[in-house]
Amino acid sequence: MAADQTFTPPRSTRSIPLTFCAGAAIGVLGGMIGLGGAEFRLPLLIGLFGFAALSAVILNKAMSLVVVLTALPARMAAVSAADLAAHWPVAVNLLAGSLLGAWAGASWVVRMRSDTLYRVLAGLMVLMAAALLFTHFATLDALGLVPWAQVALGAAAGFGIGVVAAVMGVAGGELLIPTIVLLFGQDIKTAGSLSLLVSLPTMLVAFARYSRDGSFAVLGANRRFALVMVAGSVAGAVLGGLLLGVFPDVVLIPALSVVLLVSAVKLARHE
Structure with missing residues (x-):
């Protein structure tokens, strides 16, 4: 682990109002597009x-x-547990790959040079921008694969998504939702709920792997910062949900994709 990987910023940049407002802004963006917004939080x-x-x-x-x-309780109100239980093979198929991917991705990150990690994160930001545009503007129809191909591709896709989620520290809904629709023919609403069920254990595995590294101490050193930003994110997500549809997707999604691309350029140039 490189020494510069655990730098803690000065307290002047971590005021409670600024931290809460930043979290709220992220929550609003996520709420308006139906995602968590973690890809915007990272930069x-x-x-x-x-x-x-x-x-x-x-x-x-x-x-x-x-x-x-x-978010899970809110999603359960939209799609019942009984409805989700009927689709448990989908979640199991993806988890078969995503759990391994999460562990592998987190293991990779803690061994990576700092400058390499910035470039990898920049590349993944570009991927997230592309996924955002694809999910909202492409026609997502089931591929109609034979069962064995569906299972194999589901596990492979799950592994890749697990790696990306671990490397970026995101839930991976941007990638999980179109994967569930394309491979398994689920509607967007059901896919959103299934993605949370896959994300949660996947994130726990990555979290467990990170906990074995010395840099995990950043959580204890910045506990208040994290709690304030989460509170802002939750409050912003509620507001973002209320603003859903106020800004047309044809304007909002390209704008947010540009934000991700600009963030990617800045990360790639980060020293």
Whole structure:
């Protein structure tokens, strides 16, 4: 682990009002597009609050985990547990790959050089921008694969998503939802709920792997910061849900994709 991976920013950049407002802004964005917003939180943790890459990823993972736990009850109100139980093979298929991917991804990150991690995160930001555009504007129809191909591709996709989620500290809904629709033919509403069920254990595995590394201490050192930002994210997500549909997707999604691409450029140039 490189020494600069655990840099803690000065307290002046971590005031409670600024931290809460940043979390709220992320929550609003996530709420308006129906996702957690962790992909927008990561560049803020690095660019605005001054955390080094690995510390930012671990903080992002911890906050994403809390946001997912908060979102689950709301999703259960939209899609009942009984309805989800009928689709348990989908979740199991994806988890067969995502749990391994999460452990592998987290193991990879803690051994990675800091400058390499910044470049990897930049590349994944571009991937997230593409996924955001694809999910909202492409026609998502089931591929109609034979069962054995469906199972094999589901496990492979799960592994890749697990790696990405662990490396970025996100829940992975941006990738899970279109995967569930394309491979398993589920509607967007059901896919959103299933993605949370897959995300939660996947995130716990990555979290467990990160807990074995010395840089995990960043959580204890920045506990108040993380709690304030999570509170802002939850409050912002509620507001974002109320604003759903106020801004047309044809304007909002490209704008947010540009934000991700700009963030990718800044991460790639980060020293």
